[in-house]
Amino acid sequence: MEQKGIEEGRWDFFLGRETFSLRGNQHTQEFFEGSGRGLEGLIGLPFRHIKRVFFRYNTIGIYLLCSSVLTNFPMAIIPIFQPHALLEWKLIREKDDVYDRIWKPLTRSSWLSINSSLVSSSFSTSDYKLPGIVMATAATPANESESWRISLGIDDDPSQKLYMYMHFAEVEDLKGQIREFTISVNDDESYAGPLTPGYLFSVTVYSKYSVSGSTTNKLSFSLERTNRSTLPPIINAMEVYMIKEFAQSSTQQNDVDAIKTVKSGYAVSRNWQGDPCLPMEYQWDGLTCSHNTSPAIISLNLSSSNLSGNILTSFLSLKSLQNLDLSYNNLTGPVPDFFADFPSLKTLNLTGNNLTGSVPQAVTDKFKDGTLSGRTMFYFMQVLEKIQIFVREKPKVFSFFHFHFFLSEDSTFYYSIFVVISLATTIETVTERPKEGPLKSGNCEFTYSEVVGITNNFNRPIGRGGFGEVYLGTLADDTQVAVKVHSPSSNQGPKAFRAEAKLLTRVHHKNLVRLIGYCDDSTNMVLIYEYMSNGNLQQKLSAREAADVLNWKQRLQIAVDAAHGLEYLHNGCKPPIVHRDMKSSNILLTESLQAKIADFGMSRDLQSLSTDPVGTPGYFDPECQSTGNLNEKSDVYSFGIVLLELITGRRAIIPGGIHIAGWVSPMIERGDIRSIVDPRLQGDFNTNSAWKAVEIALACVASTGMQRPDMSHVVVDLKECLETEMASRRIQRVGGHSIGSGNFLENVPLVLSTEVAPHAR
Template sequence: MHHHSTEKTRMNSRPPLVRLIFVLFTIISSGNNPELVAGKPHHTASTFQHNHPSPRRLAADTQGFISIDCGIAPGSYYTDDKTQIPYTSDADFTDTGINYNVSRSENPSKQLMNVRSFPEGARNCYTLEPEKGKGNKYLIRAFFMYGNYDSKNQLPVFKLHLGVDEWDTINFNNSSQTVRKEIIHVPKTDYIDVCLVNNGSGTPFISALELRPLGNSSYNKTESGSLLLFNRWDIGSEQEKLQVRYKDDALDRIWNSYMSTSWESITAGFESYSYSETRFKLPGIIMSTAATPKNESEPLRFFLDMDDPSQRFYLYMHFSEVLQLQGNQSRVFTIWLNGNLWSDAVAPERLTSTTIFSTNSVRGSRLSFSLQKTGESMLPPIINALEVYVIKEFSQSTTDQEDVEAIKKIKSVYMVRRNWQGDPCLPMDYQWDGLKCSDNGSPTLISLNLSYSNLTGKIHPSFSNLKSLQNLDLSYNNLTGSVPEFLAELSSLTFLNLEGNNLTGSVPQALMEKYQNGTLSLSLRENPNLCLSVSCKGKQNKNFIVPVLASIISVLVLFLLIAVGIIWNFKRKEDTAMEMVTKEGSLKSGNSEFTYSELVAITRNFTSTIGQGGFGNVHLGTLVDGTQVAVKLRSQSSMQGSKEFRAEAKLLMRVHHKNLVRLVGYCNDGTNMALIYEYMSNGNLRQRLSERDTDVLHWKERLQIAVDAAQGLEYLHNGCKPPIIHRDLKTSNILLNEKLQAKIADFGLSRDLATESGPPVSTVPAGTPGYLDPEYYSSGNLNKRSDVYSFGIVLLELITGQPAIITPGNIHIVQWISPMIERGDIQNVVDPRLQGDFNTNSAWKALETALACVPSTAIQRPDMSHVLADLKDCLEIEVGAMRTQRIDSYKMGSSNTLKSCAVDLENEMAPHVR
């Protein structure tokens, strides 16, 4: 039984789906003719007249070849000693990965002495751009030899993709095995993406990648799909295990020789170059030898056995007479498949190649071929070579090509340092970072976020080719020049953020009009040299806050209040201020005060609700300069009234910390009360920990969020005079911005402590069940350690992914976790969605920190300064472990020493006769 080496599986895995068995036998056992679907074969022949045999001619043209030795130093190239094929580094074909030397191998070729490994990212790709472009036929081949390059002695398993579709699975029997994957493919685009996909079973890597152009007249078929190589044999060669490829084969196919002891080898005694000029360009060294049965009265038989009878095969049989037949000699035979005539009479001619292949694929549990000489034939049948392929369907779906060309140009112009490889949108699981695409057969880009990407230079015209773009965020880069007119021509664009750049000149009037009529959300702040008025001659635009640059003698900044737009108002309304004077004092501050009509304008009549709480609904709003804000509007039916409103507003006006949500302004217009906060685009922590959120927070992200929240709470406790107790700390009151930075929010129940070290303040217990300090609940005595208890529950939620009260059963998270802690079962404690991807030491320390916060007696709990220090230690443990792993990887990849070894590109077994 023969197994192609690329079809081998790891120990204890399933057997291969297909087994190719070549058998010479005198009697075919009965009952071996299952249901079969087969097509009649095609005959192709080319004849050349020669007065005498020509000497062997080697192919010498590698034009159109792409030959990549993966893992050698950037800029390196060499010519292979055996094949004379020039190989180059892969640095120009992929953007990611680490180079390694192979530590051990049995008779490796030069291309197998290095690998490129891809420890980062789920998908990493090579982009090939063949000279002839799309619509042409190519042979694509990839090599993989593990060789224990990473010193882990762990054989990886990973996926190989062609474009957006899965090509095959890469696995190994041992570290010295070479796996070769080969396919004949006609791309629909001018480029071909070959991608390595991490499926969680080891780090993908690759040794070599090759592309060879084929003539479009060869390997024809009537069914759709590409041809995945099963095997390719040079039959009749007496040099066992010899591989033939370029220069002998002009197309650089790899032929594995085979000769059975039950067959007789016949040879022409010379090699003709004429075969290389036929449609299939067959090597003369292969066609000059053939196999025939030793018993001339018997047919030549072989069969294919397969586990999956639905699998479709294409076979190409190559024939050529190798003997000089005498006048009365003839060799004529027919080909039968499972007892049915598959090919009419074949009469091979000398110096002529005849190829037999079916018009349709063949399939069945067993495909039994029999080459039988006809009655008038004096000589037995022969066969010179055989190729077997499996049909592989590829959807060849792609992102809209205009979008692909545009985003690739943007990547090139700005030298974007992201894993932007392969198709931008497909498969949906591997969309490029920062992109969102429409969900259809040929998706388009609808959202592009390149904020904080170190972009420099002008806004490139390629953005204008993203016709379906709805959201474009180019904020906080170093973009210069003017805001281009073409941005207004993007008909689908509804959000444009250009904050934090160095743009100059005026804003195009068409963009201004889109903003004014409400069809475009426009953010332009922090561009100091950008003029926001239409004329840019110092005149104020009544719809915007306009910075006006005057003479070098003085600079005057004017802010105007309007009824429809939103402005910053630094002039305090005296009548409103008088109404706000209460026992607690006045809301005097530099924060802006808004009228109710202004709130209606910035929220577009409160159309977008992004949250809900005891105070009322929270609505998304956009200020005139494009800044997004969250507007918390008090509901008329809310149990929280003006007292809580003033408490929260006053507190946020006097405290400022990067981990506390910033108050932008407030409204106290008659019965309408609202607080306007900075907008936190990633919602609250409870939402992100919910099972409904498929974007699972990584362990490092969770630790960083814990540190952020602890820093905010520690500031309230120890950085404010007098200290402030939050009283309602919970995951839904911890908000996350676009960078996942955590900030504490909702201070409506917060209280000052009269003295930092004085007795606890006695209040009516307030808070949320599950987070409420048991001692505070029973006694009403409030102190800083009441918040510490709540923070401990938040920390347990971050670790486990569970809510404070677990349903069904209404089990408190502390009770739920206790049995696993007693067993020391950290793996089941940590959120299972992390799939074990965390450092155990940091997890244990985080859990111990959380448990220290939740004793029922307050005096047993630590101060937030100690909690913060412990969490920073947890984060350092995790980061340190990751850093060590990366450093070790780079050490392994630091050398690119090449050794000259014999070419042995695949460890294959020859077919066997049973």
């Protein structure tokens, strides 16, 4: 059986550093364009749309390939540049490579680098789309008389299956000389060749079948000049991929079709691509799947996802769905009766929408017959009064409980709902807080005497802000809260207090601090929030102990969280809300370091926005200061300053009165990323991720609002940045894959496999 292949410029397969999923029983597969935490997370880089890929395989290969994902080795892409050329150590990506592959330069003392002053367009117009700047350089052995051997270290599992793609192009005018050589892998001399690369024309040698180092940790290949060759071999670039097999088959097709219909029907902005449930650690954001032989979606959380329109019937196709959260969107129309037809549904959350009509009788009957029992809940919540019904266990005695509520703050109508409840102690109904009785988290208005009791007479101060002193408190159900008490000397008066309280009763997002309640009588103004045990971001960035210093991944995750919260204010609220005082001290951290935006006293919606200059020096938009044009892009500027603080570990105004954006500019011009990033990290970060974060920050602090991205784009870019860092961490855990050369390598037997190799048309 043929074991080698040489194709010239006709391929439909690029195989860079991308990842794709292969669904069984289909001869034609597609690359997926990206995912929130899905396949994109395997490599941590953005996906791009490319052409379809075709595979040739035997019947054994079909079986083995059904549940496979191919991914490249991190160090296996090796374009080689001149040691002292302008391009030395420059990573080639994105604008130079339409498939976003990262080409890493590599030199060795035993190699010579040669290059052409011409860059042929034929490289980038071929189906491989090889960057001309990469293929215009090549390496050749310094000692022309020696055998030239290159090795790939396999430190994780020497038996893992690999596919190699070697790219060749002549970069010199040979003037009658001959460059011809053969290629062998693990000393298999019949692997490929003899090969004579064309001048500025790419030739690619690939492995049709997987190879592996089954007895050692090295995969080696040799380039040997033929007897008639007058010049030594060359190589321009190389790509190596390994196979990762899944023990499970792909997600059930009905679930895949249903969730894709949901995505398109609501124009879901999350980067959902690939298999929804696999790989297990990279399933789509907001999904939970069963991980049996054939995974199925069992939980779907689309809360605060800016969904609009009627509730789609496509949800009904998710037959294994147990939990569905559609809260805090802009859904309209009636509550569908098909919710009664879900065979497995246990939890349904429709809070914070604009639904109309009555709850269908069939849905109500789900309570009556005990289907929605145990730890099940089916609840509706009026935005201000927060009426909730929790069904704790199967009712034993039934009655009808009738109450009225509005569906939204601005709704001009209301309707009645009948819900079956138990006369026994199996139901907890939370309505408007009574004036007397024990306090529970979720209530709204408190008396001042209750506030005194919550704070134990204000004996535990935990901070101070522009509004006043902040105290730690405890509700009757042991929920810890932060109690912010207005100070008479505060520059934020009753207007700011009521603006914040009013705003927080109508905005709900996981990355906004939740308002538990408030006190507003003739002499006292108090806001009660959920307690954030890790304080604010500014404090965290000022940590002196090494154990308290945020690592790079944590910083990026905090940036993503804060960006999500700000994006929700701008795009998820109607009308949009401008925070107007975005800064690191207004980003609070939970025990698990989840970031939430706080302090909305200066926030305004765009319909009532004044042009009064507000904000904090160092964070305030200079364009707004000069023009009075305050809008969402002013928040984007402030967020960019926060991002620079996260990157550098420095304050917005550095001692000496230097603004952080001005401080970082000279180092950016020098390309000195390690001097930019917080030195307390001791270089423990992915440089590509760091540069991407710096680029995002600089875009946010552009001098004019028109030049700045909106927060939706910032969220996407930061998630890509985070995935890049996470991918590099996974690579480190798998083990370093090294490349070397020389004549000292051990010979490793070639292992042919029935695994399919990708083959282009």
